Amino acid sequence: MTEKIKSDQLYEILKNRIVRLEYKPGEVLNEADIASEFDMSRTPVRKVFEQLKNNNLLNIIPRYGAQVAPIDFKYMKSVFEVLRELEGFAARLAVDRMTDEKIKDLESGIERIKKYDIVEDYKLIIMEDEKFHETIFVSCDNPCLVELLYGLHIHTERLWFYLQQDITDVNLFLDTMPVIVQAIRDKDTDKAEQEAKKHIDVFVEKIRQELL
Numbered sequence: 001m002t003e004k005i006k007s008d009q010l011y012e013i014l015k016n017r018i019v020r021l022e023y024k025p026g027e028v029l030n031e032a033d034i035a036s037e038f039d040m041s042r043t044p045v046r047k048v049f050e051q052l053k054n055n056n057l058l059n060i061i062p063r064y065g066a067q068v069a070p071i072d073f074k075y076m077k078s079v080f081e082v083l084r085e086l087e088g089f090a091a092r093l094a095v096d097r098m099t100d101e102k103i104k105d106l107e108s109g110i111e112r113i114k115k116y117d118i119v120e121d122y123k124l125i126i127m128e129d130e131k132f133h134e135t136i137f138v139s140c141d142n143p144c145l146v147e148l149l150y151g152l153h154i155h156t157e158r159l160w161f162y163l164q165q166d167i168t169d170v171n172l173f174l175d176t177m178p179v180i181v182q183a184i185r186d187k188d189t190d191k192a193e194q195e196a197k198k199h200i201d202v203f204v205e206k207i208r209q210e211l212l
Contacts, residue, residue, distance in 0.1 A: 007044040010034075011051055018057045018068055019158040020123070025070040029058070055154060071162055076155060076207075083152045084200045087133070090149060091180060091196035093140035095189045102139050106132060106181045110174065118170045126160045129173055136180075136196070159207070166210040176202055 014034070017023045031049065035042045049066045052058040056075070059067045109128045116125050130153060137149040160167070176199040183191035 006038065006040055007048060010038055010040070010044065011048045013038075014048060014052060015055075015057065015154065018052070019154060019161065021158070021161045023068045025068050025162075027068045028064070029066045029068065031066065055151065057154065057158075071159060076159055079152055079155050080200060080204050083149075083156065084197050084204075086145060086149055086152070087137070087200055088193040088197040090137040090140040090142075090145055091184070092189045092193040093142060093145070094136050095184050095187055095192050097141045098136070098139040098184055102135055103181065103185060105135050106177075106184075109135075110177050110181065113170065113173055113177075116170065118168055122164050122167065123161070125170065125173065126157065129160070129177075130157055132177060136184075163207065163210065167206070172202060172206060 014023075014029075023029065029049070031042050031045050035045045038045075049058055049060060053060050053066075056072075057069055059069050061067055109132050113125055113128050116128075118125065133149075133153060137146055140146070176195060180192060180195045180199060183195055
């Protein structure tokens with residue numbers, strides 16, 4: 001396996017650890033320790049740290065190390081303002097571009113969420129929610145839009161893990177997701193866009209209630 005492939009894998013591993021709070025906000029990551037853990041030189045680790053910094057997941061502090069970025073709620077407000085519009089646009093595009101197979105994938109994800117316990121299976125629900133969004137924005141068949149949405153969802157997923165103790169009602173997901181799918185099935189672009197935005201609005205309002 002080449003070092004470049006290892007570097008790509010390392011980025012995904014460290015990103016997921018940060019997003020899923022295995023590395024806590026403020027925790028310092030040591031370049032040498034990471035290199036040792038994955039049996040690689042420090043150079044690719046340094047490059048991965050830089051990638052994570054560029055995605056606002058790490059802060060590089062000279063002569064100190066790499067610190068997991070805190071969750072910046074002011075920044076998250078800006079993320080949601082952009083995400084709301086882009087998610088709506090992606091849903092609108094997906095109406096005419098999504099395959100029947102992908103629609104069934106959305107419906108299967110909803111059925112799995114219905115069977116989960118919001119407390120015991122919270123992480124699984126969050127990952128299903130992310131798969132739901134990903135299926136829609138990948139189906140919009142717009143590479144530029146997909147790239148933007150992937151970058152934004154890194155931060156929203158991390159926030160959902162952070163809010164685990166505050167999200168106690170699975171209907172926060174289930175009240176809006178089936179409506180989005182039905183709009184896509186009905187080829188109703190306006191409804192799909194509207195409901196995708198509403199899905200974001202519901203979560204933003206929940207965050208406002210819990211944190212403000």
